[in-house]
Amino acid sequence: MRILVTGGAGFLGSHLIDRLMEQGHEVICLDNFFTGTKRNIFKWIGHPYFEMVRHDITEPIRLEVDQIYHLACPASPVHYQYNPVKTIKTNVIGTLNMLGLAKRVKARFFLASTSEIYGDPEVHPQVEEYRGNVNTIGIRSCYDEGKRVAETLAFDYHRQNGVDVRVARIFNTYGPRMQQNDGRVVSNFIVQALKGIPLTVYGDGSQTRSFCYVSDLIEGFIRLMNNEEHTGPVNLGNPGEYTILQLAQAIQAKIDSSVPIQFETLPKDDPRRRQPDITKAKTWLGWEPTIALEEGLKLTIDDFRDRLSSQ
Numbered sequence: 001m002r003i004l005v006t007g008g009a010g011f012l013g014s015h016l017i018d019r020l021m022e023q024g025h026e027v028i029c030l031d032n033f034f035t036g037t038k039r040n041i042f043k044w045i046g047h048p049y050f051e052m053v054r055h056d057i058t059e060p061i062r063l064e065v066d067q068i069y070h071l072a073c074p075a076s077p078v079h080y081q082y083n084p085v086k087t088i089k090t091n092v093i094g095t096l097n098m099l100g101l102a103k104r105v106k107a108r109f110f111l112a113s114t115s116e117i118y119g120d121p122e123v124h125p126q127v128e129e130y131r132g133n134v135n136t137i138g139i140r141s142c143y144d145e146g147k148r149v150a151e152t153l154a155f156d157y158h159r160q161n162g163v164d165v166r167v168a169r170i171f172n173t174y175g176p177r178m179q180q181n182d183g184r185v186v187s188n189f190i191v192q193a194l195k196g197i198p199l200t201v202y203g204d205g206s207q208t209r210s211f212c213y214v215s216d217l218i219e220g221f222i223r224l225m226n227n228e229e230h231t232g233p234v235n236l237g238n239p240g241e242y243t244i245l246q247l248a249q250a251i252q253a254k255i256d257s258s259v260p261i262q263f264e265t266l267p268k269d270d271p272r273r274r275q276p277d278i279t280k281a282k283t284w285l286g287w288e289p290t291i292a293l294e295e296g297l298k299l300t301i302d303d304f305r306d307r308l309s310s311q
Ligand code: NAD
Pocket: 006, 007, 008, 009, 010, 011, 012, 013, 030, 031, 032, 033, 034, 035, 036, 037, 055, 056, 057, 058, 070, 071, 072, 073, 074, 075, 076, 090, 094, 112, 113, 114, 115, 169, 170, 171, 172, 173, 174
């Protein structure tokens, strides 16, 4: 198949491209390099089945493809809050353009949505039926509300135009190739511990997150995209739930137990807790994560160590 991956030079997109190329597909990677980098897809440049297109999805584009994995959007709060108007344009106008493309060429369309659409959840763990608790005017809204509109657009194109859609709600994912300056908690703590500087825990560290290793997530993407029965939305994430303080301690223990923890102000609208209910992914896709946090952290730390030492 010929497959388009928007945001393909980013963290998740580049891991997805590795899998699709290994399966023998033709892949078009579309990216504006806002948070992605050519380094992530370097090994495929020059391959006859790989094409790189530098393009901003807020502008229309015509391509001929069979499937579209739509991932383009900055994912870390630091990056999506850098230019919030651009973030919402990417989610709304960008997703509209990619759905228009899917409609024209009759391609199956996969949306990388997020657990953030649940906001600061009152239902725990989060099931797909839960409609969320999101601030419409807060500093995270450009992302949360943007993704909510993106889901709405996907289902409207599905009902109105017969576009074949798949919607994944992705929970916090980590692994090799996360950017060092990404601002996300796993990358921050690992970089800090490796540099021997204090780990910055926001608030008292009692807020929770559930961390999925990247290879598990990508397996879920491919299963959902190629499932003939279910459109979703489907939660994809690892149900193992940890407080941020526990995560800091786990990384301390793995890298340097003498590095101190420094408590800093909790950002506004930071969700208190997050854990996926993955019953649907299990029953519909036969999918569940296989890599525990301990093992995934080790693989991720090895990658950061290599990159930091080669700088
Ligand atoms: P990332 O920032 O590494 O990748 C996003 C990619 O999109 C980058 O390569 C960036 O350059 C590109 N991009 C951004 N705006 C663009 C635009 N207007 N036009 C073209 N390209 C553009 O982030 P990621 O972690 O790989 O996330 C990928 C997708 O998965 C995002 O849609 C994100 O919302 C979603 N997601 C990720 C997580 C996670 O934990 N990583 C969790 C939930 C949802």
